[in-house]
Each structure stands twice: as structure tokens, then as C-alpha cells.
Amino acid sequence: MWVIYKKELTTFFNNLTGYLVLGVFLTVMGLFLFVFPETSLLESNFASLEPFFEMAPSLFLFLVPAITMRLLAEERQLGTLALLLTKPIDEMGLIIGKFLAAVTLLLLALVPTLFYNITLYFLGSPVGNLDSGAIMGSYLGLLLLGSAFASIGMLASSLTESQIVAFVLAVTGCFLFFYGFYFLSGLPVFFGKWDALVQQFGMDYHYHALSKGAPDTRDLIYFLSVMAIFLLITRFVLQYRIRS
């Protein structure tokens, strides 16, 4: 598993995907938070990173599929999947190794944003007036959300040999799981009776719950189960679809 993890991480930074993802994420975030007046932290009257945590999921919606689209589709296209799966590693080891590499890249994208907090710390009045609990919860939520997106991306990438198809499938899947259930709950069938329940299936519900700063195990379990389910389906795809 770690062999795969190491290789994928080096590949990210060998073929520029890694730098591109980090660059795009930090540039866009920086523009919104410090340059564009509408969303700028400097113009806002509150020392809060809320605009960042509001926008990050939409960016992840595109960036995470861009990271994961290559991971299995390329192996299928090159034929190297047959090579890897005859080495002493099983499907799950292969999948987890690649998945963790993608999550690591996301983590690397988030680390520089900690710098925003320092800015905020000094912007606060009095200095240091920050809701650190909410910020920590939001970071946890964002990482879990990104990882859940990555697990959807892994499945999308296992379904096809084409990276483009994998990308489109992953974006659609992530979108549906993030916003889909919220919109679904507005349908007349659910509205008024079941809408709260339906919303709980969506990622946005749990993401926002976590960002309130009081981590609830139910939200953690939700994200971890989503990842487990998608990675297990990916394994199923590798085992039964490609091999027969």
C-alpha cells in the first residue's frame, strides 16, 4: 500500500498536477479572501473565516475530481493494472494507497491556508478574538468533505479508461452528494414531513454541522461511512468488472 502511496505522491509533483492543484486552490482562495471586495476578509466586519469555508467546497468539487480522475483510469488505459494486481498487493491496498495520496495532496493544499488564521488573529478586535473551535471544526469538516469527494472520484476513475469521463462522473457524483439531497428535500413528497431526514443524507448538512465547532461523532461517522462505501464499491468494480 505504501509503495503505491509513495509513487502516486511523487507522480503528483512530477507531472505538475500537484503544483497545479495547490496553485489553483490557493490563488482562487487568495483572490476571493483578500482581493475581491465582495468576499474580502479585510472589508468584512467580522474576524471570521466563514467566506473561506463557504467557498472551499465548490472549489473542491472541481479540484478533487481533477486529482482523482487519473488514479485508476490511467492504469486501465495503459494496461498497468494487470501488472500491479499481479504484484504482492491486493485491490484494497492499491485503492487505499492511491486514495491516501489524494487526501495527502488535499491536506497540503489546506496547510498554507492556516496562514489566513494568523491574519485574522491580528484583524480581530481585540486582537486574538477568534472562534478557534469553529475554525478547527471547519478544517476537520473540509478535510473529511474533500476525502469523501476523493472516494467518489476513485469510484468514477475505476469505471472508465478515459480520464475525462472519470472527471465528469466524479464532478456529477460530488455535486449530487453535496447539494443533491438538499434540493431533493424540497420536493413536495418530502417537504414538511421527511425533508429534515433527506437533508441528513447530504454532505453539506454534515459539513455545516461540523463547522459549528462542536464535532459530533454522527458527522464523523457519516463521512467515514461514505468513504468506506465508495472505496468498497471501487474494489468491487476492480475485482469483478475488469477481471472477467
Add this chain to the structure above:
Amino acid sequence: MSVRVDGLTKIYGEQKAIDKLSFQVEKGQILGFLGPNGAGKSTTMKILTGYLPPTEGSVEIGGFDVQANPKEIRRLIGYLPENNPLYGDLYIKEYLHFVAGFYPIKNPSARVSEVIDLIGLTPEKHKKIGALSKGYKQRVGLAQAIIHDPQVLILDEPTTGLDPNQLVEIRSLIKALGKEKTLIFSTHIMQEVTALCDRVLIIKDGKMQANDTLQNLQSTFQGEWVTTVTFQGTFTLDHFKKIQDVQRIRQIHTDTIQVITAPGIDVRPLLFKQAVKDDNIIIGMQQDRRSVEEIFQKLTGSDIQ
């Protein structure tokens, strides 16, 4: 380390890709897996490596059942898949290090350099795989297959698409590797079998057509050997007829005869001695046995009957 295959069958949907294959290979043997395209060679090899599960039957490598012990099997075998898939954007060393990482190798860097030397990649060792010629790519494919010094090597069409020089080099590599290992390779080129193999396994439509040593195959599929002898001047036909093992002689030209014997008998020395005794002058002598090509065609095709 021996490879035993017993009653192997693979069914895709309705189609039987391979049908009750059974064979055995021992250490130090090279088994050539011969068959027309689509005969089931690659499928069989994928099952041998544990990549595909068989529908029926079993494969045992070094006493381990392939389906029951995938981890052990994968350490024991080296596999070069069909079409030699590689990562073009990796450097040779980088790639071999990556592959070495899957196995418990004590000093991976030393082993990588050793394999690069052994396989003859030294002149190109600083290049990216994508920049290599087909022959060198094939060497990289072989290098990754032997990086952990496996007991059993399974090579799926290791020589397709190579030019004649590359062909000779890769063949001699395979021959050298086959001395210490159990080696199974597939091909649809007949000369390759003659050049490399101890045993030949011919399949057609997934069914075994032959499984024997090359020599046995040749004698089984040909009822007789023919020696064509050309003389200068006169000769005494009757004396040749009395030579032991000669079944019959037919004269095909005024100065040329064909001596027919049972398969496996080389009658040329006796013919020569008799000619010297009778003061006949032999200027040409050629022994023909049925070629592998002919056997192959007879067993697998309907082109030439």
C-alpha cells in the same frame, strides 16, 4: 519449482476461452506456449498469475494453489503481461525501484543496478521509459519481471514487434533466464519455439492440441524421415538398399535418390561409408524432417492440409 495445471477451464459468458488444459513444467525447463491469436494463451497466463480466476480446474505453483494463496504466488512469479504495459513518464531506475518496493528485497538500489546490468539496459539507464526503443522497452518489461529473482517466469509474447536484431537479443536473454528458472512463454512465431523451448504446448480454440518435447512432436507427426542424396557420376543403388534401417529408396533424378527411414534415425553416416566402399562420390546430402511450422499448421489451422 514446478508449475502444475490441472483441468483448467475458463468460460466468458457463453464462450469457452480455454477448455480443460492440463500440463506441467519443471525447474530449468522452458515451455513454449504456441497457438494462433485468440487461442487462449493470454487467458491461461493470466490465470497462472492469479489475475483471473478460472471457471474450473486448478493451478499449483511450488505446491501453492494459486487461488488459495495469492500473496505467496505473487512473490514466486515474475510476469510480463501482453503488450508490455509501462509508465512512459518514469525513468527506468525510478520504475524498477517502484516495482522492487512491492517485494522484500534487502538492498533495492543494488538489486536495481544489478538487474539493469543483467538485462543490458546500462547504455540507456538514465532515460525515461517513454523515450526508449521498443527493444529496450521490452527489456524494461523483462527487468521488472525478474527484479525479485522469481522462481517462475511467465512471459506473454515477449518478442512481438521487435526487429530481427532485438529479437535475437531478447531470445538469448530468455534462454539464459530459463536455465535457472521455470519459464513459460507464449508466442505465435514458430521459429521461436525451435530456438528456445524444451517443451511445446500447442493450443487451438482453448483446447490442447499437443504437449510434448520438440523432438517427440516432430517424430510423432511425421511417419518417416527423408534423406536426399546427390551423386556425381554413377552409383550402386542396390548396395544402399541393404543398409540397416533403410525402409526404401526412390530415385527422383538420374543422380539423386531419396532414402526413407523411420523417424529419429540418421542414416547419413552409413550412406557415406557405403558410398566410399563402392567408390561412389556423394556431392550433396540433406536430411529433412517435418518442420515445426508444418506441425503447427496441421494442429491449429486448416490452411494447409
